[in-house]
Amino acid sequence: MQAGLVLMLELPLAAVLIWIYQSQLPANAGNVRRWLGPGLSIAAATAAAELGFRAAYGGGQLWPHILAALCAFGVYCAAFAVGWWSLSRLRQSS
DSSP states (O other), X not given: OTHHHHHHHHHHHHHHHHHHHHHTSOTTOOHHHHHHXXXXXXXXXXXXXXXHHHHTTTSOSSHHHXXXXXXXXXXXXXXXXXXXXXXXXXXXXX
């Protein structure tokens, strides 16, 4: 599974985004809320990277890696934007 290589490259970005996300959670947030979003975003980014590899078949040697990294990066950004939006809604409701 070549998507694991993309995951290893983007894991530092994911670690920073997860740290920012978790530092903004309320103190009474449970473990499910604390880890479900980041876990799902990593799984979705890995799946997007795998789909990127499959979609770029036959485009040269480097193109599948570039497309997979771009797909995974886009999913990371989208997932954490949704997480940040839900955090702002959580703060407004409390």
